[in-house]
Each structure stands twice: as structure tokens, then as C-alpha cells.
Amino acid sequence: MAWYGKTAHELIEAVSQRQASAVEIAESYLGRIEAVEPRVDAFTQVWRDSALEQAARVDARIARGENAGPLAGVPVALKELLCTVEGETTCASRILAGFRSPYDATAVQRLKAAGAVLLGKLNMDEFAMGSSTENSAIKLTRNPWNPECVPGGSSGGSAAAVAADECAFSLGSDTGGSIRQPAALCGCVGMKPTYGRVSRFGLVAFASSLDQIGPLTKDVRDCALALNVLCGHDPMDSTSADVPVPDFTRGLDGDMRGVRVGLPREFFTDALSGEVREHVEATVKALEARGAELREVSLPHSEYAVATYYIVCTAEASANLARFDGVRYGFRHPEAKTMLDMYVMSKTGGFGPEVQRRILLGTYVLSSGYYDAYYLKAQQVRTLIKRDFDRAFEQVDVIAGPTSPTPAFRFGEKTADPLTMYLSDIYTISCNLAALPGLSLPCGLTASGLPVGLQLLGRPFDEEMLLRVAHCCEQLRGGIGKPPLA
Amino acid sequence: MSQITVEDVEYIAGLAQLEVDAATKARLTEELGKILGYVAKLNELDTRDVPPMMHALEMRNVFREDEAGPSLPRDLALRAAPSHDGQYFIVPRILDTDEV
Amino acid sequence: MAYEAVIGMEVHVEINTRSKVFCACSTAFDAPPNTNVCPVCLGMPGVLPVLNREMVNKTVAVGLALNCRISRWSKMDRKNYFYPDLAKNYQISQYDLPLCQEGFLDIEVDGATRRIGITRAHMEEDTARNTHSIGGGQSGVDFNRAGVPLLEIVTEPDLRSADEVYAYLTMLKQILEYLDASDCNIEEGSLRAEANVSVRPVGAQTLGVKTEIKNVASLHGVTKAVEYEIARHVRVLDEGGTITQETRGWDADRGLTFSQRQKESAHDYHYFPEPDLAPIVVDEAWEQRIREGLPELPAARRSRFSDQYGLSTYDAAILTATRAMADYFEATAACGADPKQAANWIMGDLQALLTLSAMDIRACPVQPDALAGMIALIDDGTISGKIGKDVLGEMFATGKTARAIVEAKGLTQISDADALRAVILEVIEKNPAQVEQYRSGKEKVLGFLVGQVMRATQGKANPRLLNDVLLAELRKP
Numbered sequence A: 001m002a003w004y005g006k007t008a009h010e011l012i013e014a015v016s017q018r019q020a021s022a023v024e025i026a027e028s029y030l031g032r033i034e035a036v037e038p039r040v041d042a043f044t045q046v047w048r049d050s051a052l053e054q055a056a057r058v059d060a061r062i063a064r065g066e067n068a069g070p071l072a073g074v075p076v077a078l079k080e081l082l083c084t085v086e087g088e089t090t091c092a093s094r095i096l097a098g099f100r101s102p103y104d105a106t107a108v109q110r111l112k113a114a115g116a117v118l119l120g121k122l123n124m125d126e127f128a129m130g131s132s133t134e135n136s137a138i139k140l141t142r143n144p145w146n147p148e149c150v151p152g153g154s155s156g157g158s159a160a161a162v163a164a165d166e167c168a169f170s171l172g173s174d175t176g177g178s179i180r181q182p183a184a185l186c187g188c189v190g191m192k193p194t195y196g197r198v199s200r201f202g203l204v205a206f207a208s209s210l211d212q213i214g215p216l217t218k219d220v221r222d223c224a225l226a227l228n229v230l231c232g233h234d235p236m237d238s239t240s241a242d243v244p245v246p247d248f249t250r251g252l253d254g255d256m257r258g259v260r261v262g263l264p265r266e267f268f269t270d271a272l273s274g275e276v277r278e279h280v281e282a283t284v285k286a287l288e289a290r291g292a293e294l295r296e297v298s299l300p301h302s303e304y305a306v307a308t309y310y311i312v313c314t315a316e317a318s319a320n321l322a323r324f325d326g327v328r329y330g331f332r333h334p335e336a337k338t339m340l341d342m343y344v345m346s347k348t349g350g351f352g353p354e355v356q357r358r359i360l361l362g363t364y365v366l367s368s369g370y371y372d373a374y375y376l377k378a379q380q381v382r383t384l385i386k387r388d389f390d391r392a393f394e395q396v397d398v399i400a401g402p403t404s405p406t407p408a409f410r411f412g413e414k415t416a417d418p419l420t421m422y423l424s425d426i427y428t429i430s431c432n433l434a435a436l437p438g439l440s441l442p443c444g445l446t447a448s449g450l451p452v453g454l455q456l457l458g459r460p461f462d463e464e465m466l467l468r469v470a471h472c473c474e475q476l477r478g479g480i481g482k483p484p485l486a
Numbered sequence B: 001m002s003q004i005t006v007e008d009v010e011y012i013a014g015l016a017q018l019e020v021d022a023a024t025k026a027r028l029t030e031e032l033g034k035i036l037g038y039v040a041k042l043n044e045l046d047t048r049d050v051p052p053m054m055h056a057l058e059m060r061n062v063f064r065e066d067e068a069g070p071s072l073p074r075d076l077a078l079r080a081a082p083s084h085d086g087q088y089f090i091v092p093r094i095l096d097t098d099e100v
Numbered sequence C: 001m002a003y004e005a006v007i008g009m010e011v012h013v014e015i016n017t018r019s020k021v022f023c024a025c026s027t028a029f030d031a032p033p034n035t036n037v038c039p040v041c042l043g044m045p046g047v048l049p050v051l052n053r054e055m056v057n058k059t060v061a062v063g064l065a066l067n068c069r070i071s072r073w074s075k076m077d078r079k080n081y082f083y084p085d086l087a088k089n090y091q092i093s094q095y096d097l098p099l100c101q102e103g104f105l106d107i108e109v110d111g112a113t114r115r116i117g118i119t120r121a122h123m124e125e126d127t128a129r130n131t132h133s134i135g136g137g138q139s140g141v142d143f144n145r146a147g148v149p150l151l152e153i154v155t156e157p158d159l160r161s162a163d164e165v166y167a168y169l170t171m172l173k174q175i176l177e178y179l180d181a182s183d184c185n186i187e188e189g190s191l192r193a194e195a196n197v198s199v200r201p202v203g204a205q206t207l208g209v210k211t212e213i214k215n216v217a218s219l220h221g222v223t224k225a226v227e228y229e230i231a232r233h234v235r236v237l238d239e240g241g242t243i244t245q246e247t248r249g250w251d252a253d254r255g256l257t258f259s260q261r262q263k264e265s266a267h268d269y270h271y272f273p274e275p276d277l278a279p280i281v282v283d284e285a286w287e288q289r290i291r292e293g294l295p296e297l298p299a300a301r302r303s304r305f306s307d308q309y310g311l312s313t314y315d316a317a318i319l320t321a322t323r324a325m326a327d328y329f330e331a332t333a334a335c336g337a338d339p340k341q342a343a344n345w346i347m348g349d350l351q352a353l354l355t356l357s358a359m360d361i362r363a364c365p366v367q368p369d370a371l372a373g374m375i376a377l378i379d380d381g382t383i384s385g386k387i388g389k390d391v392l393g394e395m396f397a398t399g400k401t402a403r404a405i406v407e408a409k410g411l412t413q414i415s416d417a418d419a420l421r422a423v424i425l426e427v428i429e430k431n432p433a434q435v436e437q438y439r440s441g442k443e444k445v446l447g448f449l450v451g452q453v454m455r456a457t458q459g460k461a462n463p464r465l466l467n468d469v470l471l472a473e474l475r476k477p
């Protein structure tokens, strides 16, 4: 049977009712991967053997009457930058080609402990730097809804694989929108939890104060199920928050009456494509019909978010990526004879152009004489952006708007000018700067059949509100169907 | 914020241990100049009394207790190294004058 | 022209903890290469640091002992530079908000006290060790020391001579040992001292060009290198030359410094706050808890030893040189031994025995109560001080008590005048020539006669009684 089309909660149900074995489900997904990968190219590695072994272990536990975990038998795939003992961890970069991590990321450990079956790893922009997955050193991933279009990025493989039913859900990482934007462009649900909700241990760092791991799922309930497993304090991550983790599935069906939904004036401007605006507005109108109260809010510093972001993230990245020097792991240029050669030749040969550009920018904004003008200034503006949200959340419970100004764009459309690509993240970036939770869910298809994403932003650690509103939207608008894959 | 020059690009490439050929240097000077020109819009804001947001969360005093735990087996520690001799990571000879 | 030297010190000490500063790897010194390592201290992709609480506790303790202001709010920063011994190619250190600031240490040189300003003391991580014994134009890197907690202590340019440098380092070392903050083993690299040396004409306000002396493997080496460097600066300037700002090494064999690296410009470390670690907030209560837990520090203990035990300044200084030595002395005195006697025995015979067997006083086989017991036997006349020396040697070798040794060997002193007189008369009779010499005024010969009696009694004669009786007998016509 074709289990691959099912959601995680349907699979969990099927396994617990003994309608399906974990192995049957895994085989169904592995078959699906084989069938559609030539068209999608989401996966960088498929772990057929270990996936089937894991599934068999889950089945054995169930046969013994043991609790096989909350995600028993659910096939999951991971973004290429999550450290795994299985396979390679390359960050889609030449500099880490063939790298095998000696440890599992905390998020991966948690999935394993929950009984999930790991299918393999997914393509991304090199070191998560990009918005189209075109910066991967491995391959191009195509949008399942249109092979001419990008899947978004940097978690493009994670979004495409879920949309193409190649895994029940996937993990991505979001530094400035890298989960939400590809989720929007591929028509799935993507959540960036509050900074500190999910341990970053084992997530290869891009920008430490912004990065967060999150799930990309087929529906909102799956998102809640995934968060139940992923969230929680980790002593290995000093920035992991020690706050209670609720059962995120419990509030899904909550009432919309009295829920105040904020619409930021600054998000609905000319930059927004007409079709995206229509679908987003139609969805929030439907929420209003369900009793939600719509209010216009203002986030006056939104226009500074992209500038702030590209200073903060490149500064942090320039230090985070310094470790790839060819000493302890990774690429060392075979012709490097001196120590200086080793650094310069390995880095120059190992990092792609976008990564090098960001390292240089980050080094520049931190270099002596420029720190105050750029880095310090950006961190001050970050405070202003955070204050905008604090004020807005005094009036509303959730903020709604578009995830991406446009639906999926074509390959090469934005690669010529880095700044154009950076500006495709205008709506997602401030959420990372302010350390808030953010969620994107599909809210319609354009006339040309491309998904449109609605973004919800919430108060810190109030993922429950996002899930509740998102779940209501999903019920109101129905699904967007499946992409036209053979 | 001043405009970035080719010399600036050379200097930061040196700090970052990246090699940029002449053509790349020219391209990067233009690209970075454009990005820096864009981020200069932050100067529109008066931030004199605004504290910087150094950490995403208001956390303090996150510590581990002083307890020694197991280390990695050496073969795993060395496994990914481009060059090792079973005991050490091997690198081109390090000279004192090399410090960069 | 007359010059004065201006010297500032930067000392890095490894702080005593069981585990590294950001991971749980052991800090043990002599492990085989790359065995005390984990993904965190190897700077593997995806790892994160978590700060060791004990590092903060010990840093605050050192800061308080150095009279520093403890920052209420402090943070860690990244110091960026490339070097193969730096796992992440940035060092987690502290930049503009060190945990300890603006302290001082009073040092004594030639009986005068000088106050040396402490600019700052900050936490950071140690780097890996490189070995050049690999051959083939290659080096090996061992990450066992990478991530060992390191405290960097920086002084104001307040030192004026090599002697002051020596005094500063000695006192700093003493304080760190008292606090159990560091082993301060300069040979094992757990204490590394760098001196910034410049000279200027006496009375000048501006500073001369400085050179930095690095990588010196002993305390005396640092002192000698500073001495050499001051003389070199003066010579160069007197000859009309100029000093180049540079880093210089110390060649201990040839006794000179040599140029290691010339700095064209200041380093650009592009520091920024470490986003992976939370700020450190040491509130008053925490600081107070640490202050209350501080041991009595060397200077205070020294003066108390003089006051309380009536020791000379010199003896008090020796006995407080290490906390273990001072504790040993006080424990001996607490067991009833006369403090001055105890001091003499500890500084003299006991120290000699320890030195001979290269043993630290903490491992001394003679416990303070045993030493006090031995001293008591001398006090009550059971044994002589001379026998005491032998007994102590025996105690050191066997761990037995003084009383047991004295009894087993029959070493009890002869304090019976009649018994002693019998031996003395015998000696007088056997040595008529010497007796005659004495009686004719050559009093020096008395020592020979005392020696003969001691020999006949196997040293057990009570010395004072022996003296009295011998003199009495010799004066008899």
C-alpha cells in the first residue's frame, strides 16, 4: 500500500492499530524516493539499509508489547547540516565532502529515541546561506510543483521532500527564514520555534544567535507532534531554554473567539505580489469569520531588518566558519605545502562564492574601526526591532502576514545580484532577530499552480498559539492538494 | 560608514585566509559595496541610548558542573583528519613566524 | 644617561579544575596525545561550549585575592585568529568586560613594599600543543590542552626591575597556590609569564618602545631575560640606536634574548561577544560566598606568624612560602610543640630530608603530631637535640614515632650525674695529656673530651649535665 502519501499522525495511528508495520511504511517511502527523486533531487543521501533496520527494530519492540515511542515508524529526513553518526554531514559544501560526524545532534538523538525512522539527508544552500538551494555544492533541487522553479532555501531539500511525499516530515534549520520560506514555496507547514526551544547542539552553526532547528510537515498536527519530540532543555547547549514543554497537540482545536490577530502595515506593501496578498487576506478574513479579531499593527523598524540581519549573520558566520581549516576534518588542498597554504588554498577551494562573500562581509563588519559602525549598530537596531514586536504583542496574540513576497521563482532569477536574493527574506528575518516563533502554512495556489504561504509570528515560547491559529486556517481553507508529480 | 575599497577587500581576505584573484577582487568590491551601501540605511536611526541585543534570550549564568566525563576514542577523534599518524593531527610545519 | 625600566607582566595560568572549561574532558596533564579530547574541544562542526562553574568560582577567588573589583556583569568574547593549535580558529576569551578588574598586589623587594596595579584578570581557554618532532617538514598537533581553563592576569606597567618581576611572580604564584587555583608549574606550562619591557630616561613621562618576552620556561629565566632586555635597551639607546617593537625569545643556554617576530601592526582579532554563551552575573551574594571561603592569604599569614608565634620575619616568610608548609607548621605548634623549636626543625632537618627525597611536605611521612612528639622528648630531656636529628631521620624513613624509636634503640639520655661521672672519670684517666693541656689553660681541648664522653655513651649523655660534671672534675686538683 502507498503509505507515503499519509501524514505522520495517520502513520502513527496505522502502526499503533497494526494496520501497517514500520518496515512496510519505510519500504513505501523508499520506493517513493526512488520514483520521484530523478524529478525532485531533494536527497543528498538515502540510508536504505539503516532505515529498514531501524524500522525492523520498531516493529520488534511493538511485537514485544513495548512502547516504541511517540513517532514509532514515522519516516523522517534531515537537512544536510545536522550532525549524524550515520552517513555524512557535508552542509552541502565541498569543504566537508565525505565528513562523518562522531556524534548525533541532540535533535537527531531525540528523533531516534522517539522511534522515528531516518531515511537520509536533504539538500540545502551551502552552510544554509541562500534562499533557493541554488548554492548547494551537491545538486540542484527542484520545486515539486514546478520543475522550472526553485524550492526555496536554505532548507529547500527539506521542503521539497515533504511536498513530494518522500518523507513524512523533515527537519530544517531557520536563520532568517530558511524553514518558513521553502515551506511556503513548496506548500508545506514549516515552523521555526522560539530561539532556545530546540537544542542547537549538532546543528552546524551559521549564525549562532539566529539559528534554530524546526520541522517541515504535511500538516499542522504533524508540526505539533514533531515539536513535542524536538523541544526541551539540553545541557549541551547554553542557549537552550529551560522552560516547560507542553503537549503541542492539545491546543490545536482551540476556539478562535477572542484571538487577536495583528496585520503589520509594513508587510502589506507594493513589494507583495498580488496573488500572495489575495490568498493571505482571504485566509485572515476567514479567521475573522470564525471569531478572531483582526487588528492593524505597526512594526516600524521592519524595513531595517534585512540590513541588520546581514550584518549580524555574516559577523557570526565569519567566526563560525573559521574552523574549516583542513586540520582536524574536512577538505585540505592537496597542493598545500605550508601552513598558510593549507588555510588559504583549502578555504578558497572548499567554500563556494556565496559563503566566501558572507565570510568577507562578516570579517569586514567586525574588523577594527568598523565594529561600532556596523556590528554594534546592528545589535542596537535589533533591540528596536524586538521592541516593535513587544509593543505589537501587547495588542495582539499573533501576527499574520505573507511568508515570502512572491511564490517560487525560477532558477537563476535572483542569482546575479546577491542583494535581490537577500531581499526575498524581508518578511521572515525579523522573527529570527527578535527570537520569536514563526510558522508558515500553505494558504492557496496561484493561477500558475504555485503554493502561497501564510506566516504567523507569536510571542516567545507561545508556539501553541501559532499552532492553534494555523490549525484553524488549515481547517478553513482546506489543503492545497498534492503537487503534479508522476 | 565609508565605501569599501579594493584594499579593504584585500585586507579582510587576508584576515579571513581567503585568496581572491584580481577579477574576483573587483567583483567582490562591487558586490560588497552594494550590500554595504544598502545596510548604510541603519544610519537613518538614532541608536544612541539603545542597548545592543547581544543575546537572543535574556539568559545568564548557564554553567556545567566541574565533572570529568569520557572523551572520544582517539581513532574517532582522528578519523576525519586529512592527515594524522595515529597519535597527532599532522599539519605542514608550524613556524613561530606563521602566527596570523 | 640614566634610564629606568618600565615593565608590565601578562601571566597565563591554568586553573585547577577536573574538567575543561567548556566540555567534560579531563584536564589531566600527562595523557597520551589526543586522548583527552571530544567533539567540543576539537571544534567539530555543530558543537557548543558550556562554561564550567568552577572556573568562575576560582577566577573570582583569584580576583578577590588580587584586590580586584569583580564585574557584576561579564561576558565571553570570541578572539579571532588562525593557528593550528586553535580548534575553532577563535579563542573564547574576555575582551571589554573581564570578570576581574582594577586590583593590586603589594610586593616586597629589599625590605621595601611596592604596589603593583593589576589591570585585569580574565577567563579564556588554553590552546593545543604543537610538536615539531614529527619530521618530514611537518608538525603534529595534540588537543589535550585545548580547552583547559586559563586565567590571564595583566599588570599595569608598574614594575621597575628584574628583581621586582621576580618578587611579583613569586608572590602571585604563592597566592594562586594558597587558593588552590593553579599548580603554577612553569615547566609543565601551567604558568606562563610574558614581560613587556621598555626603558625611558629617569623622569620622563612617556614610555619607550617596548619589546615582549615570551616562552620562557622558568621563573629565573624570566628574571634573567628581563634583566638582559633592560640592559640591551639601555645599550642600544646609549649607542644612539632605536628599539624595534617585537616579540623576543629567551635563549637560556647563551643567556640572551633574540628576535622572534616583528609586529608591523597591531593584531586585528575582530573580537565580538560569544553568542553561544550566556552572560555571567556575579551578584553580591555569590561574591560574598567566595570571599568567605577564601583562605588566609600569604601576606596576612606571614605577619600573623610573626605576631602569634614570635617568629622572625625571615622564618615567617619561609614557613608561609606554601600553604601546605604553613599548615604543617601550625599543626605542629597546635600539638604542643614550642613554635620556635618547631620552626627550626621544619625549616632545617625536615626540609633537608624532604629535599633529599624530592618530596613535597604534603606527602611527608612524619606527621605534625609525630614531629611535636619528637620535640617533646627533647624538651623533657629524654633525648638530646643531637639524638633528635637521628631519630627524625629514622621517623622519616620508617614512619615510626620518636618514642618507639628511642625505646627500641635505647637512646634515652643519661641524665644521672653519678652514672655520667663514672664515664667522665674514665675518660679523664685515659687522656692524661689532654687533661694536662686543659689544666694548663688550653681550654679548646674541652671539646675533644666532651666528644670522648659522647662517644663512650653513644651520644646519650645529657649535654648540659655532661658539661657541668666534666668541668667540675677537671677543676678538681
Ligand SMILES: [Mg+2]
Binding pocket: C012, C093, C124, C152
Ligand atoms: Mg590570552
Ligand SMILES: [Zn+2]
Binding pocket: C020, C023, C024, C025, C036, C037, C038, C039, C040, C041, C042, C147
Ligand atoms: Zn573535550
